[in-house]
Amino acid sequence: MARTINRRDFLKLAGLGGAVFASGLGYRTGAAARTYSAAQDFYFVQLSDSHWGFSGPEINPDADGTLRKAVAAVNALKERPDFIVFTGDLTHSTDDPVERRKRMREFREIVSGLKVKDLKFMPGEHDASLDHGKAFRELFGDTHYTFDHKGIHFIALDNVSDAAALIGDEQLAWLRSDLDRLDKEAPIVVFTHRPLFDLYPQWDWATRDGAKAIELLMPYRNVTVFYGHIHQEHRHMTGHIAHHAARSLIFPLPAPGSAPKRMPIPWDAAQPYKGLGFREVDAEVKSARYEVTEWPVQKA
């Protein structure tokens, strides 16, 4: 890899988080692969579900401090990531539009302390579903977009601004048009908030028209999805497409269907910040493989 991460140091620091190798994607060899092989490998950081504005001492007595600790932990990484992406629920929902914007400004102020040149933001339903993404767009920009970075095509899909958890026909047409330009071998990374597949609709862990997006992505042989929403690590394959859910920065939730209710897991004073964290994703562009390292918010 071009970058020289001291992996041993990472793993030592991440003793509470652990590293997980994200499945390879069977990237095909040949001319198409060589097209991308000159690209430089890199890493980015995914943070998710900080729910700034949440209050619940029995759930997280450090609700005001956890995001700041995550910022410090990311800044403590030995090398700077190329970019950081927040995959939604930056703020906790409020019915008051003034308070919503206040929370978003406070969130933005805190994460401005991240030592990285490029911050990418996406909305979650807590940020965007009550006003169709209006406040989010005012403070953070578009709710769906694409960008290219060192040979990988990134697509941020908005499956929350429609309160019914729909991507919507218009955005799906936009996605189709974007994908039409790409080689079927192109490495593609998709960011969403909700899972695109029916993980557990009983808990609203789904996107109602997510199958349409997956259908559009399916002809592309190197697609990986990173999302949030479920406040825990989770890995799932739809055909050859890997889906990786990230931990939260406010409270963990139970494994899908493992509890009668989708209730936050209470704070464990013996293991503070347990289940919370962020991840770094090392992209090996040539093989379209991603090594995912999960980091705790704070060492015990």
Add this chain to the structure above:
Amino acid sequence: MKRLAIVGSTIALVVALALGVAAYVAATPKEPVVHLSVKRFEYRPKEIVLKKGVAVVIEVESQDVVHGFNLPDLGVRTDVIPGKIARVHVTPQKTGHFTFRCDIFCGTGHEDLDGTVIVEE
């Protein structure tokens, strides 16, 4: 003359069919109706009991904003729009406790807006 006869026969056939359909509808046993109301952030009642194999209509009525009624384990969902009664037809084929929930984000308590269908033998 021949044309008139054809038209007459067609009308007779349509009338007969209409009467037949009406008779069929009248003869169909009416499904029991279970009524739910929903508002931010509560379904009432929060729990309903159904019988396995017995067809019912679940009616859902919103008292405030647009909600959803999603009962994935029994394969039904509908939007619930204020001013309209939403209806789903369901014939449970399995017993157990099944969660229904609002799946249209409706505010700060949305995530707690759910209820249970209990299906008994």
